[in-house]
Amino acid sequence: MRFKIILPNKAGQQGVETKQTDNNMVIVGANGAGKTRFGVWIEQKLQEQITVHRISAQKALNIPDYATIKPLEQAEKELLYGDTSETGISWTKTNRRWGGNPTTFLLNDFDKLLTLLFAKTSERDSVHTKQTRETQTYIPVPDAPIDIIIKIWTELMPHRIISFLDGKVLIKKQGAKNDYHGKEMSDGERVILYLIGQCLCAPDNSIIIIDEPEVHIHRSIVPKLWNKIEELCSNKLLIYITHDLEFAASRTDALKLWIKSYNGNDSWEWDEVPEEEQLPENLLLEIIGNRKNVIFCEGDKGSLDTSVYELVYPNFHIIPRGNGEKVVEATKALRNNQNLHHLNAFGITDSDYKEEEEKAALLANGIHTLSVAEIESLFCIEPILRIIAEHLELNPDEIVEQVIDFLINSLKAEYDVQVSSKAEKLIEYKLGAYSKKSNDEKGLADGLTETLSRIDVSQVYNDCKIIFDRAIANKNLQQLLLIYNRKSLPDRISGLFGLGKGQYGKLLIRLLKGSRQQEITDALKVYLPQLG
Template sequence: MSFVIELPNRTGQGDPESIDSSGHIVLIGANGSGKTRLGIWIEQYHQTKYTVHRISAQKALSIPEFAQLKNLEQAEKDLTFGRHDKHAVVDRKVIDRWGNTPATFLLDDYDKLLSLLFAKSAERDRKYTEQSRQAQTYVPVTDAPIDTIVKVWGDIMPHREIKFLDGKVLVKKTDDPEYHGKEMSDGERVALYLIGQCLCARDNSIIIIDEPEIHLHKSLVDKLWNKVEELSQSKTIVYITHDLDFASSRTDANKIWIKSFSGNNTWTWTEVPDEDSLPESMILEVLGSRKKIMFCEGEAGSLDATIYQIAYPDYHVIPRGGCEKVIESTKALRNNEALHHLGAVGIIDSDYRTPEEVLALESHGIQTILVAEIENIFCVEAAVRIVAEHLAQDPDDAVRQVTQFVSTALTNELELQITSMAERRIQYLLGAFSKSSNDKSGLVSGLNVTLEHIDVDRIYGECKLEFDKAIASTSLDKLLRVYNRKSLPSRISGLLGLANGEYKKLLVRLLKSPKQQAVVAALRHYLPSLP
């Protein structure tokens, strides 16, 4: 279902404005900027046209000893409207669900959520029993939301096992006795609550989440919401946050900066550029991780981090900015006696590196991808074909157009690319300088030895030959192996009928969709194999 989501006119006057709702939405703003009240406005403005389910930041996280067992209709109405009788209607939700104070009301519905989860399982079991009796043979068992929660929980919290039994939530830590869910930490309880709320929200609904990062460790936030988005294909999530790290992690979302609230449903707001992102702290990431560590280039929420997090689910991915920081961090962690057991690895762009340099880096646990820049991996033939098929276009024609465009673009700046590659290789050779003895003559001698290995004519010729071969091959993948230009994904958007920059966003969305396996398989050909 396609939603038309609107916000109050940014000028304070006139009709509401439609915003890009092709993906999820992030409302960002400082404390006191009116974010929560804008969330309420969105709920009340849209709930007569769509199903809207809002989760406030003020919520009780107390898990009951036993969930009250109800039938499915009762449980759904209780969670959605705050009551299940004939008065359970949208017009009364602000009273019955929000106590007539939607901005400050303490939402206390954990018991209602658990009742609905158990009711959905009971309904699944009832239908399964009927089907089995009629078929008189094995019938595949579909997952109820509880089954999905157990699987998701195992992915994001591998050190905890959760199960639902006879109206109770039970948890077991590795090698420790089982205990009741009410003894879980705040982070664990809110994770269960948020996953359950999003799974139980009706299909084709808008879910509004106020402070989605609250109580959650930074190492858990991205994993949880990536998985929730993957499981919410028919739903649009509107996040309300003041955490820029969280906002930047929603790479394919439309981000809106809430500047101020003037009362009378008047907000000052503007769209946030896609490039905005902030780095995360390495120490917090390492301490919060239960998995092996992977360092990559880019910042929190960057394309690098998004791809590697999905492509390498057994690793905790930490962006470190430039390649030098990745190399430095990987070596430091691997050489630290107290932390080397984390099995740190690094992944960097090939970025004009010679085979000799690649091998040297591999000895330190640092791998290179098989394209010049991580952005290029979105332009490889396999990725172009997937996007073309998704858009119901001819994949062969799309690949031909993209190949011709990339080849022409490279040819137009060939001298720049050749000299840039040569420059990078000369810099690498200069990095091998060392004095031959501990005196002035040792410095001179060492420099002379280094310079003797730098033949500019030979290096230039070798680089030119690499580019000439790539262009002559008419192979898109070979062109992307050497062509160093970050803007390529944005520049090819128009070739597939997309707005500038939309190609990359669409592919990120496909990475979180049922097509994820096909996209990851396509990209893995250009990514290193890791344990």
């Protein structure tokens, strides 16, 4: 079914926007962007034209001992509008359902929901009994919302058996003999029951606005729950308001709106989530879901890279992208996306044998290169070595000398591997400059011939040897850390500090998050890019 939605002017000016959609909607935005107020605005603009049932994030989950038995019509009005008043939909909902404050009012209507669920079952039973008596034949019993809830519940949480009896919600552990009252359920179980019931009880062809659809629910259940609800509410429009970007990305067919800012007085700046081939939607949502400029880095969430950058660059949003190629790809894509021009993006990659020419090309696109081979090597820079030595009451000068000697001996032991690996990276970079000379077979061959002619393997190899030999001869720690490509260096120098294998890095992380955080952060900043 196609729904007509009225939205505020997207530029924050007077007037409204109208959208026609067959798909559900997701509204995302940073904290403070006015997402809840946005949902309230939609409800108030549409509620006189179509039933709009909004489920707020601020809600009590108090399950009563018994549901009050009421007529269906009365129960439905009390759930949807908060009262049976004939004053008018807008006034009744605002003052009865929302207590005069629809944005922040604590919704406490679990009792009304259960009353309506039992009323719908009673109505179903009454109608079915009447039809059976009139026809004197068997008529299949249609599912009431309670029956549907039991089926969904069983699919999602087979370890708990739910039943509805004599106005009560009862729960039983799988295999147990005795039931316990629904008010003893966990927050997650209660909110699942609440959300399924609310969506099923909303009238057909209505709009349901759900604020924070993921709260209290385990991440593994959230997408399954809403997939099932969407399947059963296919003739209703669901509008999700969320800051859970993983959930937003899971609504693959939904129209996604991004609220940039709230200007007060029912004025927002918003847009549809832009499409960007080089940036997956879940990454785009993460980017627009924060207010900070972005740094793309190597590694994964929770990795060393992320931990270090979050401490050194507190005013940036750090997004790990796995490897250097993805860092480059994401940084270029975001910087070139006109829809996200208000956000500045930077990339930081490991040096990883890169030549100055390659580093300059990356820098032109906002991608900075570390002054050491790998981020792990930052833990071996002289200021950090001295901090750890002082903490362990060792002689810093002696420790620095021992680390330099260790690096030189280790590098000599794998000299051929390191030199050839650096030469290999340089040759790969030069091969990347290949381009055809013309649009035919000869052009392809000529382009390759020309590219290969520019690569003197002997010269490349000898140049790399000179760089390594100079660093070894100079006993220069900074040069050694730049060319020696080994992620395991912090672990391997643990013994020089009298620590067990791998304990040096762990100690540094503890200090980085504790008593010497500022001192270590200041030392790292000297070796990391200065980003504006």
